[in-house]
Amino acid sequence: MNAVNDDPNGDGPHHDGPHHDDLRYVYAVCRPLAAPLAADLTGVGGVPPRQLTHAGLVALVGPVPERDFAEEPLRAHLEDLDWLSETARAHQRVIDALTSVTCPLPLRLATVFRDDSGVRAMLEDGAERFHRVLERIDGRVEWGVKVHMESEESAAPRAPADAPRPSGPGSGRDYLRRRRSQRTAQEESWQRAEAFARELHETLSQRADDSRLHAPQNTELSRAPGRNVLNAAYLVTRADSEEFVELVDRTKDEDQGTSRLRVELTGPWAAYSFTGDEKDRAE
Structure with missing residues (x-):
């Protein structure tokens, strides 16, 4: 009935x-x-x-x-x-x-x-x-972890408005050299950020029962400063959640050098990212 x-x-x-x-x-x-x-x-x-x-x-x-x-x-x-x-x-x-x-x-x-x-x-x-x-x-919750990399522009100190601008015959070549150097530094920072995100995801996945990698967030929509490097969800038992949170918190205290990374933890949530199964995802 x-x-x-x-x-x-x-x-x-x-x-x-x-x-x-x-x-x-x-x-x-x-x-x-x-x-x-x-x-x-x-x-x-x-x-x-x-x-x-x-x-x-x-x-x-x-x-x-x-x-x-x-x-x-x-x-x-x-x-x-x-x-x-x-x-x-x-x-x-x-x-x-x-x-x-x-x-x-x-x-x-x-x-x-x-x-x-x-x-x-x-x-x-x-x-x-x-x-x-x-x-x-059953007995599990979802934790979200995001990694953001601060942009070069927002991190770089701005020159004073009245600062003298370079001039002379060599200024054009100097400008191009500086631009190439900036692009190289940005690319190296991005590679370091991606490597850190991969390593973090592998570490957290080992402490979770399941994990999902979501598409990076659109910065304009999320209004979060910086570029989204990692946007992941982890299915963790309630009993292991405290240890999981402590693990994420430890990464926030690590010095990420010049990559200027920010780790963000959200949750615990209902298991939104894990309500499908293999058959659902295949379809």
Whole structure:
């Protein structure tokens, strides 16, 4: 028999159910929770999520109005950065709360179904994959590590505005020589940065159960200073996370010479980068 628990935590007073014209926003899929979520947890639209249980799986869902989340209005909303940011924060708030009590498989932002039956069908159709992935990420969290290299331009001291400029017959040749020297220094710095990133990734991968290399971040979009050399995710057991963090922190204290490297650690997160499996990635 299919069981639907309309209470966000599986116990306590029931929240008013969704209106007949509301859609179902699905945050994540997980195993039945061994501990309750925070009583004051709210998701998209300020509404507490509830648990919908089917096929031995739990989908965390919340009602959302069709006027905002039907296909056409949703497409328009996704172009509204303010709306998108607010929705993403509410989505992440639920995922973070869920990650504190279990190891969820988070779904994409704005995953919406017509009704509870649609959510059950999703759980039924994907049950084999969901169970397989949940088994693999059980007891584990994701840590993100980025390495940035400060640009030559931002690092180089600027000459005073009133500094005399070189002149004379040899200035052109001197200028070209300086430019070649700068390009050589930049290339050497980049090679050192790449070597450091490769070595760091190999070291961290040995301490993780799995790892993913993502494409370097676009500096203009991320607004992070410098050039992104490494953008990686690591799946680490909760028990080993403290040691993993200490290992990353030690790299921050190392002198990286003239490469001007910055190591950034984020997490712990739900295992966003590890919710697929080999078959999913091949497809």
